[in-house]
Amino acid sequence: MLYSDPFETLLQLQQALDSFRSSSWLGTSTSGAGGFPPLNVFSKGDDIVVVAEAPGLKKDQLDIQVKGRTIQIAGAKTVTYGDGVSLHRRERTIGRFSRSLNLPVEIDADKIKAEYRDGVLAIFLPRAEQDKPRSIKIA
Template sequence: MIMGFADPYDALLNLQRSLQATLSSDWLQDLTPNRGPFPPINVFQQREDILAIIELPGVKKDELQIQAKENAIRIVGKKTIEYPEEASLHRRERISGEFDRTLSLPVQIEPDGIKAEYRDGILALFLPRAESDKPRTIKIS
């Protein structure tokens, strides 16, 4: 009797096919940063500076903490949703909880020059680019 061994490449090929099928399905579609208590963030470059817009509905201004260092911004807070004690909850789509997001930026920023505005659940961070990070024009003599 001759014993045969399974081809290890067949096992790897089957694993790869399974992973591709999983990634091409919608199974992972809801696992983005804007789901759950994590606030969605849009980042723009305006001239040399950076503008970050963060959606924070239901978050109180005094419950937000913003930290800046070199090329990163950290936003920490808590989203709370209160229901009346006698209420019966039938559907819950708004999610509450603590969040802690760190945003890496493509340039060095000047932490002392950052301005923050919070209005109607939208936080705007104006992040000036550090002078040491700005390109310089070199005069040829």
């Protein structure tokens, strides 16, 4: 196995992500753009995948709701240090968050799946059957 291969993949991925920075795909419909958690939205075939980095949350501190085409992600992040400690450096942030996004496509609300692993939240949004593009055969 070549040592550099997986990392070249990462560089390509980094460049691909850069070129979609604040793309117009969501239009102006994302409330709290720039809010926590920052979101990356991907397509996977016909479906949509929303990914967010939110380290150190507990599953019960995360609330994901879907209504129509709108997804809301809310919760709170806390950090505990314990008693009697002396703090040398503090860079991790804490607080409440809530943001919603309006997808420009229809999704099948019954088949949505969410996964939280290694501090990364991924929400899988299958596109509604009636919204999928159809190819038209020429008779």
